[in-house]
Amino acid sequence: MATIPSYxxxxxxxxxxxxxxxxxxxDSVIEGCPxxxxxxxTGPLSSGRTSLLHSILAEASRLGEFCAxxxxxxxxxxxxxxxxxxxxRRLIWVRCAGNAEHAMRAADLLIHSGGFGLIALDLCExxxxxxxxxxxxxxxxxxxxxxxxxxxxxxxxxxxxxRTCASLLLxxxxxxxxxxxxxxxxxxxxxxxxxxxxxxxxxxxxxxxxWCNVRCHPHPGDRRARPRRPARSRAARFLRxxxxxxxxxxxxxxxxxxx
Numbered sequence: 001m002a003t004i005p006s007y008x009x010x011x012x013x014x015x016x017x018x019x020x021x022x023x024x025x026x027d028s029v030i031e032g033c034p035x036x037x038x039x040x041x042t043g044p045l046s047s048g049r050t051s052l053l054h055s056i057l058a059e060a061s062r063l064g065e066f067c068a069x070x071x072x073x074x075x076x077x078x079x080x081x082x083x084x085x086x087x088x089r090r091l092i093w094v095r096c097a098g099n100a101e102h103a104m105r106a107a108d109l110l111i112h113s114g115g116f117g118l119i120a121l122d123l124c125e126x127x128x129x130x131x132x133x134x135x136x137x138x139x140x141x142x143x144x145x146x147x148x149x150x151x152x153x154x155x156x157x158x159x160x161x162x163r164t165c166a167s168l169l170l171x172x173x174x175x176x177x178x179x180x181x182x183x184x185x186x187x188x189x190x191x192x193x194x195x196x197x198x199x200x201x202x203x204x205x206x207x208x209x210x211w212c213n214v215r216c217h218p219h220p221g222d223r224r225a226r227p228r229r230p231a232r233s234r235a236a237r238f239l240r241x242x243x244x245x246x247x248x249x250x251x252x253x254x255x256x257x258x259x
Contacts, residue, residue, distance in 0.1 A: 022059035029204040040155040043172030048191030051208040058085035065117025068092040073125040100130040139165040169197035
C-alpha cells in the first residue's frame with residue numbers, strides 16, 4: 001500500500017532576537033526583551049516598574065537605537081532617566097495627560113512609522129475605567145504591526161492588559177526597602193522580577209538606589225554656594241531710590257529740567 005507524503009507540518013519560527021534589559025541577573029532569567037514581540041511589565045505602585053523601564057531605555061540608547069516613550073499620565077522624569085544613563089537625544093517623549101485614547105493612537109502611529117528599536121507605552125497610572133475601554137483588538141493590532149520588525153514593544157500596567165498578545169509577561173514586586181534620616185527617606189530598594197509568561201523555574205532580583213540632584217555639601221569655591229544678600233522690602237527699595245540725586249537729561253543742558 002503506497003503512502004502519500006505529507007507536506008503539512010507546524011510552522012517553526014526562529015527564536016526572536018532580544019534586547020538586553022541592562023541587568024545581568026534579569027537577563028539570565030528572561031534572556032532580554034524579545035524584538036518583534038510585546039513585553040508587558042505589571043505590578044503595583046512602587047514595585048520597580050519604572051526602574052526596570054529606565055534600565056531598558058538606557059541599554060537601547062547605549063546601543064545607538066532610537067526609542068519612544070508614550071507617557072499616559074506625564075509621569076516620566078527626564079532628569080532621573082538621564083542620571084541612569086538614558087540618552088535623551090535618542091528618546092521621543094509623547095505626553096498624553098491622562099487620555100488613554102490619545103496614548104493608544106500615538107503608540108499606533110509610532111509602531112507603524114518604523115525606525116525605533118524600543119517603544120514603551122506607560123499606562124500605569126491610568127484610571128481603571130479608561131483601561132477597560134481599550135478593546136482587545138487594539139493589542140492584536142499592535143502585535144501584528146510589530147511582528148517581523150527589530151522593535152521591542154514594552155507595556156507598563158498595573159494589571160495585565162495585552163493578555164495573549166504578550167510574548168513576555170513580567171510581574172514586579174518590592175522585596176525590601178531601606179530608609180535613612182530622622183525624616184524617613186528611601187535610600188534603596190530591592191525588587192523581584194517574576195516571569196509569568198512563559199513560566200520560569202525562578203525569578204530575578206535587582207536593587208535600585210536613590211538618586212539626588214541636590215548638592216548637600218557644596219564646595220566653598222562654588223559660586224552657587226555663596227550666601228545670598230538678604231532681600232530688601234519694597235519700602236526700603238523706594239527710600240533708596242528716592243535718595244539718589246537726579247541727573248540732568250542729556251537732551252536739555254538746563255539744570256531746571258532736573259527739578
